[in-house]
Amino acid sequence: MLLRVENVTMSFGGFIATNNVSLNVEKGQMACIIGPNGAGKSTLFNLITGHLTPTMGKIFFHDQDITGKAPHTICQLGMGRSFQRTNIFPRLTVFENVQVAVLSHTRKTLNFLTPAKTMVQEATFALLEDVGLVDQAKSTSGTLSYGYQKQLELGITLASDPEILLLDEPTAGMSPQETTNSIELIARISRERGLTLLFTEHDMDVVFSVAEKITVLHQGAVLAEGAPEDVKNDPDVQRIYLGEAA
Amino acid sequence: MATSQDSLQDTAGAVGKGQSAFRDPVLWGFLVALVLFFWTPELIIYMEWADFWIIFLTEAFIWSLFAVAFNLLMGYGGLISFGQAAYLGIGGYTAGLLLKYLVWMNFYVALVAAPIGGALAALVIGYFCIRRTHIYFAILTLAFGHIVYLIAFKWYDFTGGDNGLIGIPVPEWIKDPTFVSYYKFVLVICMVSIYLLWRIVNSPFGKTLTAIRENEVRADFVGINVQRHKLYAFMIAGAFSALAGALIMINERSVYPDLAHWTQSTQVLLMSLLGGVYTFFGPVVGAFLLLTMDADITQNYPEIWQLFLGGTLVLILFALPGGIVGFIQERDENAADDMATRMAKLMAQFSRKSWYFFGGAVSFTVFFSILQTPDSWWISEDWDFELLSLITWGILPRTILQLVVGAAILWWLLRGIQSFQAMHRWLLLAFTVLSLALHIYLETPLSGLLLVFLWAVYSFYCLFEPDTRQAFSGGIEVVKDAAQEAAE
Numbered sequence: 001m002l003l004r005v006e007n008v009t010m011s012f013g014g015f016i017a018t019n020n021v022s023l024n025v026e027k028g029q030m031a032c033i034i035g036p037n038g039a040g041k042s043t044l045f046n047l048i049t050g051h052l053t054p055t056m057g058k059i060f061f062h063d064q065d066i067t068g069k070a071p072h073t074i075c076q077l078g079m080g081r082s083f084q085r086t087n088i089f090p091r092l093t094v095f096e097n098v099q100v101a102v103l104s105h106t107r108k109t110l111n112f113l114t115p116a117k118t119m120v121q122e123a124t125f126a127l128l129e130d131v132g133l134v135d136q137a138k139s140t141s142g143t144l145s146y147g148y149q150k151q152l153e154l155g156i157t158l159a160s161d162p163e164i165l166l167l168d169e170p171t172a173g174m175s176p177q178e179t180t181n182s183i184e185l186i187a188r189i190s191r192e193r194g195l196t197l198l199f200t201e202h203d204m205d206v207v208f209s210v211a212e213k214i215t216v217l218h219q220g221a222v223l224a225e226g227a228p229e230d231v232k233n234d235p236d237v238q239r240i241y242l243g244e245a246a
Numbered sequence: 247m248a249t250s251q252d253s254l255q256d257t258a259g260a261v262g263k264g265q266s267a268f269r270d271p272v273l274w275g276f277l278v279a280l281v282l283f284f285w286t287p288e289l290i291i292y293m294e295w296a297d298f299w300i301i302f303l304t305e306a307f308i309w310s311l312f313a314v315a316f317n318l319l320m321g322y323g324g325l326i327s328f329g330q331a332a333y334l335g336i337g338g339y340t341a342g343l344l345l346k347y348l349v350w351m352n353f354y355v356a357l358v359a360a361p362i363g364g365a366l367a368a369l370v371i372g373y374f375c376i377r378r379t380h381i382y383f384a385i386l387t388l389a390f391g392h393i394v395y396l397i398a399f400k401w402y403d404f405t406g407g408d409n410g411l412i413g414i415p416v417p418e419w420i421k422d423p424t425f426v427s428y429y430k431f432v433l434v435i436c437m438v439s440i441y442l443l444w445r446i447v448n449s450p451f452g453k454t455l456t457a458i459r460e461n462e463v464r465a466d467f468v469g470i471n472v473q474r475h476k477l478y479a480f481m482i483a484g485a486f487s488a489l490a491g492a493l494i495m496i497n498e499r500s501v502y503p504d505l506a507h508w509t510q511s512t513q514v515l516l517m518s519l520l521g522g523v524y525t526f527f528g529p530v531v532g533a534f535l536l537l538t539m540d541a542d543i544t545q546n547y548p549e550i551w552q553l554f555l556g557g558t559l560v561l562i563l564f565a566l567p568g569g570i571v572g573f574i575q576e577r578d579e580n581a582a583d584d585m586a587t588r589m590a591k592l593m594a595q596f597s598r599k600s601w602y603f604f605g606g607a608v609s610f611t612v613f614f615s616i617l618q619t620p621d622s623w624w625i626s627e628d629w630d631f632e633l634l635s636l637i638t639w640g641i642l643p644r645t646i647l648q649l650v651v652g653a654a655i656l657w658w659l660l661r662g663i664q665s666f667q668a669m670h671r672w673l674l675l676a677f678t679v680l681s682l683a684l685h686i687y688l689e690t691p692l693s694g695l696l697l698v699f700l701w702a703v704y705s706f707y708c709l710f711e712p713d714t715r716q717a718f719s720g721g722i723e724v725v726k727d728a729a730q731e732a733a734e
């Protein structure tokens with residue numbers, strides 16, 4: 001088992017955002033977490049990636065206890081994440097955005113005197129090529145369109161050569177066309193690199209086209225879990241979630 | 247897989263680096279500046295004001311180093327420290343105390359001890375400060391800075407309290423009455439240090455620091471240990487600030503608690519803001535500009551110096567948020583623009599910026615002309631304004647002359663947008679030089695002179711930019727095309 005979340009509870013001063021959640025992700029799986037707004041999806045991601053420390057419960061990655069570890073440590077272990085709201089380095093160029101991530105991954109950030117300009121160029125351009133941003137390499141990333149910024153974020157995430165990708169609503173705010181493109185991109189890249197994927201998504205078409213396993217969160221707790229077809233036909237799920245959406 | 251690729255890449259890079267180390271234009275720039283400034287004293291030593299200039303430059307270099315070190319934190323790390331002067335004080339006192347109390351202490355050892363002391367102090371203070379961000383970080387640095395100041399101020403037995411440490415022994419050659427030896431010593435140390443800082447901000451560490459400034463959360467999630475990098479940046483800034491402090495101490499052969507006072511911290515903050523925090527050399531420009539204005543005003547009207555500082559700060563924050571150098575380098579570029587649009591934008595920027603520079607230069611000179619004139623009417627108490635007396639003091643003619651020259655240059659500049667051919671280019675340069683000469687001849691205050699100088703540098707800088715050069719030579723058609731396109 002690549003990722004194991006065991007009975008994790010998160011309470012924000014009494015408000016329980018994550019309630020006794022257990023979740024397993026196998027290597028190579030494409031797993032999806034769905035749930036209505038405020039169900040606690042982002043909170044769960046923040047717990048797994050170390051941004052938050054759970055009130056109770058444990059999280060294992062590669063059977064190693066990562067509960068309460070710092071995000072940079074968890075990232076170095078091979079977990080990459082993107083954010084629901086784009087999270088890039090806005091005043092750096094597209095190239096620099098990815099380059100910094102590559103430098104960090106290759107542990108070169110404590111080099112104080114070598115000019116960085118020419119370092120890890122090839123690896124950086126390879127990543128830009130992967131996410132289709134070579135032409136934008138010199139642009140200031142903050143000025144890019146929203147879709148490009150999402151692509152860039154994927155590039156930054158991939159730079160740390162992760163085994164598992166946690167994508168929090170990778171298509172949020174995109175047009176249908178952009179959504180299709182970026183889902184294709186993500187699926188292609190994770191297939192090529194043999195990545196494990198754990199993502200959240202609101203667009204049900206996307207979910208059912210990509211996911212191999214779906215976990216439904218509701219009010220912080222797991223409501224249902226299983227293969228897409230089973231989840232789709234689950235009466236509880238239909239009542240609270242799919243029914244509302246449809 | 248990625249790792250092996252990278253190592254391949256890096257060995258290739260290393261070979262390239264070995265060949266191109268001496269093709270690094272910045273290194274050459276530093277060397278040229280070093281040589282020029284090194285021989286400056288020989289050129290001006292027979293001038294009447296040679297001492298003044300040499301002392302001034304010595305101070306300006308030390309403050310430049312301090313400002314660049316400070317800006318490593320503020321501009322590159324996004325860490326606004328309000329207590330940076332603490333390290334100035336720590337450096338000054340470390341070297342000063344060693345030299346004063348240990349008879350056998352070698353001068354150079356003491357000098358090296360200063361940055362080490364600064365780095366260690368920054369390690370301890372930084373350990374607490376970097377755990378907080380934004381305003382809390384600023385307040386913590388201010389608090390620690392004040393603690394350092396109070397220690398120096400109150401611990402009479404050790405630091406001499408507010409009497410300071412005086413009569414610190416230094417080698418004979420520093421006591422050279424022309425001040426030239428020490429000037430050269432400072433020059434070399436500061437140039438080397440600033441070059442080192444330049445390497446640091448352009449190294450992977452520097453890039454990482456900028457990434458942390460831009461987005462701390464994201465930096466953490468690409469595997470960067472944010473706190474550790476911040477702490478190192480804090481230590482580097484502390485070390486170089488302490489070196490600057492030691493140089494100030496040696497210059498005065500004494501050190502007072504005031505060196506660590508928070509007003510010094512705000513001064514260096516202002517220098518960085520003035521020159522431009524997102525640029526490397528901005529703080530140097532800011533340091534020179536502020537010290538010139540300081541020399542101008544404090545000499546004649548010490549009581550309004552603080553007022554003036556405040557006014558300048560407000561002006562910068564509103565008119566030039568990127569500082570002077572940031573303003574020069576700013577490019578309104580959009581990847582989607584075609585060549586013609588880009589040229590049109592560049593030219594528009596050039597003329598707009600020139601307006602700013604001339605507005606600044608003219609208003610500064612006018613302001614200082616009035617200030618420098620004895621009994622100038624708007625400061626004097628009895629308020630006896632008379633146009634006639636302005637003329638007798640030579641203010642009015644001088645100002646009018648400056649305005650005329652300024653306007654003429656502006657006119658050429660604006661014409662330049664339509665037809666910037668070779669001849670006009672030379673005329674522009676001639677006018678710049680002429681106005682500079684005029685300023686010197688009229689003994690106008692330094693600040694106006696410096697602004698004009700900056701503008702000249704800016705013009706030359708533009709001519710060296712391939713884009714602008716092209717716009718100058720082929721300017722007419724390109725701009726017309728853009729205008730036509732816009733019209734259609």
Ligand SMILES: Nc1ncnc2c1ncn2[C@@H]1O[C@H](COP(=O)(O)OP(=O)(O)OP(=O)(O)O)[C@@H](O)[C@H]1O
Binds near residue numbers: 017035084
């Ligand atoms: N730091 C916090 N402090 C207090 N409450 C929080 C905090 N973070 C999240 N919450 C609350 O936890 C609940 C779950 O939020 P979360 O962002 O995880 O939902 P989500 O499933 O990602 O929703 P969305 O679909 O809108 O992204 C929300 O009610 C939110 O208000």
Ligand SMILES: [Mg+2]
Binds near residue numbers: 041042043084168
């Ligand atoms: Mg969310």
